[in-house]
Amino acid sequence: MSTIEKRYNYAPTAWSSHAAYLGELATWALEQEARLSPKPALVDSRGDGAHSDMNLALMLSSARCLEPWFARMAEAALTISSDAELRECIGRLGREAEAEMLSVTDGINTHRGAIWALGLIVTAAATVGDSEADLFNRTAQLARLPDPSAPAAKTVSNGEKVAREFRLPGAREQAQQGFPHLHQMSLPTLRKSRANGDVESVAQLNALLSIMTALTDTCVLSRAGLAGLSAMQQGAAAVLKAGGCGSFAGRRALAQLESQLLSLNASAGGAADLLAATLLVDRLFPDAIR
Ligand SMILES: CC(C)(COP(=O)(O)OP(=O)(O)OC[C@H]1O[C@@H](n2cnc3c(N)ncnc32)[C@H](O[C@H]2O[C@H](COP(=O)(O)OP(=O)(O)OP(=O)(O)O)[C@@H](O)[C@H]2O)[C@@H]1O)[C@@H](O)C(=O)NCCC(=O)NCCS
Numbered sequence: 345m346s347t348i349e350k351r352y353n354y355a356p357t358a359w360s361s362h363a364a365y366l367g368e369l370a371t372w373a374l375e376q377e378a379r380l381s382p383k384p385a386l387v388d389s390r391g392d393g394a395h396s397d398m399n400l401a402l403m404l405s406s407a408r409c410l411e412p413w414f415a416r417m418a419e420a421a422l423t424i425s426s427d428a429e430l431r432e433c434i435g436r437l438g439r440e441a442e443a444e445m446l447s448v449t450d451g452i453n454t455h456r457g458a459i460w461a462l463g464l465i466v467t468a469a470a471t472v473g474d475s476e477a478d479l480f481n482r483t484a485q486l487a488r489l490p491d492p493s494a495p496a497a498k499t500v501s502n503g504e505k506v507a508r509e510f511r512l513p514g515a516r517e518q519a520q521q522g523f524p525h526l527h528q529m530s531l532p533t534l535r536k537s538r539a540n541g542d543v544e545s546v547a548q549l550n551a552l553l554s555i556m557t558a559l560t561d562t563c564v565l566s567r568a569g570l571a572g573l574s575a576m577q578q579g580a581a582a583v584l585k586a587g588g589c590g591s592f593a594g595r596r597a598l599a600q601l602e603s604q605l606l607s608l609n610a611s612a613g614g615a616a617d618l619l620a621a622t623l624l625v626d627r628l629f630p631d632a633i634r
């Protein structure tokens with residue numbers, strides 16, 4: 345046991361009902377994202393998209409195994425008063441969650457980015473009040489803190505390789521900036537689409553596409569380079585410009601986007617994670633209207 349585990353009796357096997365609720369909501373959001381269809385070139389209820397190693401059943405098993413880890417992160421926020429110690433604790437919990445995910449999926453990276461984004465959000469949500477802006481500020485604050493328990497020698501991730509090659513921000517920077525794509529794009533799009541009378545799946549698809557118009561998704565970059573990134577961003581913008589996923593022209597543009605991404609072997613796994621994060625925040629602040 346580390347010092348923090350001893351001091352705070354970690355890793356807990358029982359947690360408060362508030363932490364349990366946040367864990368349930370985070371897993372619910374991952375399940376919603378996984379099932380939502382038709383998502384261009386991603387795993388969904390129709391098929392495996394650009395992936396040869398993932399399918400819906402695997403995504404759902406991965407989502408379920410993460411629920412107690414999200415609850416532990418929320419419980420840590422409720423228990424630990426020092427920000428530096430909280431950051432260390434959730435870093436360790438995040439890595440243990442990743443290890444469990446990899447053991448459940450036989451080594452396939454189903455939700456690495458989601459553990460990071462939703463883990464920070466549940467940690468922040470455990471203690472912030474009822475302001476969505478405060479939640480994003482708190483996630484940014486936590487993500488910017490040093491992670492002292494991070495292993496010194498580790499393999500270079502796809503995100504790091506891509507950041508070096510293209511000098512573009514990835515998952516780490518997205519959180520450190522307080523998830524700008526969520527509060528500027530996907531949450532307003534989700535809520536506006538619902539207010540316009542779109543059914544829930546269309547509103548969620550439009551929210552996903554709004555993220556895809558601007559995200560520098562390191563999964564797409566590592567699989568398909570800048571050509572893949574530009575195809576994703578421009579193709580998603582074309583769907584929204586054509587009227588979104590609830591319109592006939594938008595659906596045609598969505599099918600074209602999917603064919604193009606499949607031909608490039610590009611999968612927007614980072615955007616999918618941020619859609620799950622969007623659905624989680626939307627459930628935490630159901631009355632927020634923009
Ligand atoms: C800070 C970390 C997120 C590590 O970040 P880094 O960029 O160094 O690491 P990656 O391994 O590349 O993982 C980042 C994952 O984040 C998703 N993502 C990508 N771009 C963005 C973006 N711009 N904004 C937000 N999120 C983004 C993405 O996850 C999804 O993609 C997965 C598949 O990824 P891919 O690289 O394609 O898959 P591989 O199998 O690895 O390769 P292929 O063979 O398929 O090509 C998919 O499953 C989604 O989840 C990126 O993968 C963070 O992990 C970290 O530091 N953790 C430490 C623990 C910690 O501190 N936790 C804090 C509390 S939780």
Ligand SMILES: Nc1ncnc2[nH]cnc12
Pocket residue numbers: 377378386387388393395398403454455458611612613614616617
């Ligand atoms: N639906 C999905 N398809 C592929 N990669 C993902 N990463 C997170 N969700 C995903």
